[in-house]
Structures are given as structure tokens and as C-alpha cells.
Amino acid sequence: MSTKQALSALSRREALLLAAGATIVAAGGVVLKSGTAHADQKMVDEAVMKLIGDKKPAEGKITLELPQIAENGNTVPVGVTVDSPMTADNYVKVVHLFADGNPAPEVASLHFTPMSGKASASTRIRLAGTQNIVAVAEMSDGSVFRAQQEVKVTIGGCGG
């Protein structure tokens, strides 16, 4: 799947994201060709710092919905929900998604407002190899939360 196709797959989901009150402002298709240089944990950390500065993310509040093992690395469903009342003085401003096996680790930034009602969105991304998906949420009070899950992309076969 090319970057263009990955983006068109995203745009089909945009309707749902918009319905949830979120807009994708930066969606880099997650494209990884075998053998190309890919990101690592350090690059993810750098990318996170670029977006949120030197704030130290806390654990909790974020629920990532990802398969443990991808059925099809070309289109991996990813859902993210942040626990928040989403009121005018306490809401989720933005959720950044990263993939540490991606050539560029930034996948998407999902912006929310109190009008969103809830901080929840889902899309699909491409993962050519086993890697970690990282979500970083910035809250209206300036606090930051982080969650991470590994998604395995396996050769397959031999089960059962």
C-alpha cells in the first residue's frame, strides 16, 4: 500500500473521526519498506519532546485498542480513548500517535475540544513489522499522559 492509499483509507474513516469531534491535522501514512531506515525509541522520544516540550508524561488515562498480533500489517485498526470529563475547564486537547518502527515516527495528531463530548477516535495504520504504538495525550491543564503497546507482525502459519 502506498502512502496515498494509506491516506485514502484514513479519509474514509475521517467521517467517523469528525463525528467524534476530532480532526486529523497531521496524518503521515505509516509506510515501512523492509530494509529502509526506521525510527526507534529515541526518535519517538525526540518527536514527543518536539510536540510537548520537556513535560514528563504520566501513565494512565489512555486506553489503546490495538491487536496484539496484526492480522494484516497493511491495515491495522487502532483506537485511542482518553478518560476525561471533557468540560470547558478539564478536557483533552490533543492525542499524538507514534509508531517506533515507522520511517518517521509521527503518525497522527488528533485534536479535541470540550465540544467533542469524548476523547475517542479510531483509524487504521500500516505496520510492516513488529513495533510499538505510542499515544501521548495533552490535557487542558497542561498535564501529559502516555501509553504504549507492541503490535506484532508475524510470518504466520503453524498455529494449532
Added chain:
Amino acid sequence: MISRREFFHLAAATAAVAGSAMPFSRVMAQQKIDQASILDFEAMGQVTLLHFTDMHAQLTPIYFREPSVNIGVGEVEGLPPHITGKDFLGHYGIKPGTPEAYALSSHDFTSLAKEYGRVGGVDRMMTLVKAVRAERPNNTLFLDGGDTWQGSLTSLETQGEDMVKIQNAMGLDAMTAHWEFTYGQDRVQELKDMLEFPFLAGNVTDTEWQEPVFESTAWFERGGVKIAVVGQAFPYTPVANPRYMIPNWSFGINEKMVRQHVEKARAEGAELVVLLSHNGFDVDRKLASQIDGIDVILTGHTHDALPKVEIVNNTILVASGSHGKFLSRLDLDVKDKKVAAYRFKLMPVFSDVIEPDAEMTALIDNIRAPFKDELDKVLGVTDTTLYRRGNFNGTFDDLICQALLEERDAEIALSPGFRWGSSLLPGQEITMEHVHHHTSITYPNVYRTEMKGSFIKEILEDVADNLFNKDPYYQQGGDMVRVGGMSYTIDVDKEIGSRISDMTTLKDGKPIDPDRNYVVAGWASVNEGTEGPPAYDLVAGYISKKKTITVPENQNVKVRGA
């Protein structure tokens, strides 16, 4: 616990007193074993659950050797079902040489098999089911954990229809699935429509809109108790088996969905919630720790047979074995929407002492009749015990690997670590039916291709991580890929990429060169369009040529960290 040696002396002394010169196992096999003792059970409470799983289309009696190697890693190391042989007997307080020991462990398998005979046979199991139903007519719920439609020549020839006829005749109340899906989406829907009971798979959604494909939950009332049965199909079907056969269906453990099904069932008044699962035992052990409100998980997929239940987070976990060898009975006393008390028995289906149910025998005969010549075709005879189950190469796997190497003129053979397949005793004739027990799948083609040494290592590492990942949610539940023409060392405690070492060709004792291409023969590729003869024909042809098969225990896989 007395040592085996002490026990042997004791048994020999007993034999001497009795004036007998019978060998150890024969002496011990004098234990009483009959239909009444298998069924013996003091009923309890309002509900009786009967469960079997992973029958793999075994209609008639077979031999089945339990694994001698079944390693658990991480938190489950040393916990059931990761105990084997004599340790297993010790853990459960089972005397070696008894019928229970024969049924449940690999210890002294061959000699005990000669004494206690075959296991399974749907007509025998039916006799047990009918007896329990007669005793508990309004209390019994009979559930099938899946992997029922695949594993025999007749199921392959009829594309699963023979088993649907059997299931309907058994009067099952619900099933879930895994290998069923290898007949493809359309065929699954056809067969599902023939079923006279629900096909439950609450974790299967369509790939486009992630909406449910099957029912998740079926409702029953037994003994005045409102019961919800939630079905959980094998989560990694599209990864472990061909994706192209079920292109529009998505699986996964989907813990959140399971929780939703359970909470919904409770909200709708369920007094007893049963998860009919094909997750595999370690996955279910973890799932039970993560989700509240499941009373019973009837586990499946990993073929474990446990004589006692395991309790995790107030959830009762049952493991009913495979191949029709066992029928589980779990009686439950339900009070205030909770299990107040339970009683469990894993009933071994000893073929020689259970009277076959005549109606079921007639149906089985009817199903097998059109294929009789093919089923009974004798290919050769084995000198050694042939079996598959175990984490690494079994002797039947080594037979298949040898056939792959010789028939396809390859340097290295790869054969999948399936957990199904019957066992054969020394002196037994190998028939076409036996070969199908080990190879009967809808994607059987034996490929011949070139692979770089580095890629062969990658395959081994990948499969090893499916088996030995410390997080059960990343385990796929098969055993290690079997290799021929090559030896290797595996350290199960290491991480992916560093478990496999010392890969060496058997032919010349040279280390596998990561940069050289090797000719590899293998079967059961999950890739569409794989070409080559079906594995059952290739293996049958090989046995026919050899006439006599001798396969020593595998010495080519060295295991560390276990």
C-alpha cells in the same frame, strides 16, 4: 511420593506374591476400569455442563499420547498445564500405571496403551452423554469448544459436513470454532446453516465496519438457572491459518468485547456466565484475571487435559483434552448469581470398556462407508511409537519431515507444529486414515523453494515467539515448527531474535550459513497459490515405498531454559 524405582520394586513384589511374572505395566493395568466407574459422579446443584473440545473429526477410537514436553514461560512456568509425564502424575496424585495415568500423561505410554487400549470414538462419548442426560434431564448443557470439523479424511472429503451431522445427532447446545474457518467463509456459512444449535463467536467482526459476524451469546435455562454462553473463536485464525480463506473476517482476543458480552449478559439477568473459548489455556488464564463476572471458562485450542479445574479470579477453568478422548462434567450449584459449589470430573473415553451407542455407530458407519477403501488402505507398518503432540518434533513429525526431504529432494524440511494427530504403537499398520489424521487440511500443498539461512532462522524465531512469548496474549497456541535435515538449540527464556542458535545441517554437520540459499520443502503454507502435491499423498507415497517405518526419538532439538 515414592520413586519410580521403588514403585517398580513394590509392584514386582506384589506380582511375585500373586504368582505372576507379568511386566510392570501389565500388573498395574489390572486396575478396575469400566463404564460405571467412568460415569460415577455424585450430582450437585442445578446445572451440569458437559464439554469436549478439539475433537479434530475423530469419529472412531484412536491412540493418543499426551505431550512429554509442554513448557510454560513467564508467570505460568510450572503451572498446569505446563507439567508433563511423572511430574504431572505427582502433581495430581495419580499412581503410575493406572488408567488415569495412561489417559493423562505420556509416562509409560506405549506399554499402557497395549493394556488399556484405544480412546475416543463418538459413539462411546454418546453413551456417556446419554447416561448423564438420563440422570440430569433438565440440568444438562452440552457444549463443543471447536476444532470439530477438521482432522480426518472424511471431514476433508465432505468439507466438514460429516461432523455437522454428528454434532446434530449428539444434540449439542452450542459450539465455537477455529479450524472450522479453514473451509472458507462461504462454506462456514453453509455449514452453520445446517447446525441445529448456535455457532458462537463473539470476537469475530467484519473487516470493513468491525461489526459482529456471528452471535456472541446463547441463552439457556437449566434447573431454573438462567445461563448465558458466550463464544470466543480462536483469536489468531487469520494469522495462524490462511487469511485468504476468510478475507472479510477479523478476529483477535478483543478483551474489551469479551467484557462487554459478559456485562451485557449480566445486565440481562444471567445467573451463570460461561465462556466457551478457543483461546488456549494460558490466554484464558490471563483473560480470567482481567475480566470479572465469568463463572466458567471452558478452555480449548491447546489440547490440555486436566483432571482438576484451575481457579483464577473466581473463574473456574476447565481443560477437556482433545480428539474425543475426554468428556468433562462440571456440576454447579448456583446461588445469588454466583457459583456456590462445584464438582468436576474429566471422564476418559476408554473405547474398549464403554458400550458404543448403536445409533451413533450406525451414523459413523454410514459416513465412513463411501470412503472405506481409502481409509483402510494399508501403507506400511511402524516399528516405533509414532506421535505428534509436544512442543518439539514428535516421531510422526520426523516421519513427515523425512518424507518431505526425500520426496522433494530438499536439504531442509519444515512441517507445522499442529497439536492434532493420532498416535500409533509399534507393530501397528499405518493406514491412509492415519496419514490424514496428521495432514488433512484444506491447504495441504508441499512446496519446494529456496530460502536463505537467515530467513530459516527468522521463521524459527517467529514461531518460537508465538509459543514462548511471556505474555500469553501474544501466543498463538501451536507447537514449534518441526524441522528436518537440521538441528538447532532453543533457549525458551530468551527474547525473539535470540532464542535459536547452533543451526546445523545434519548431512554434513556444517553451521547454517545465513547468506546461502537452502532447498526447503514444507507444507501448510498460509500463502495463496502454493503449489505442490498434497502432503497426505506425498507422505502416503513415502510410507508405501519404505514399507517399514522406524523413527527414533528426536535428538536434533536441544532445549535450554526450560
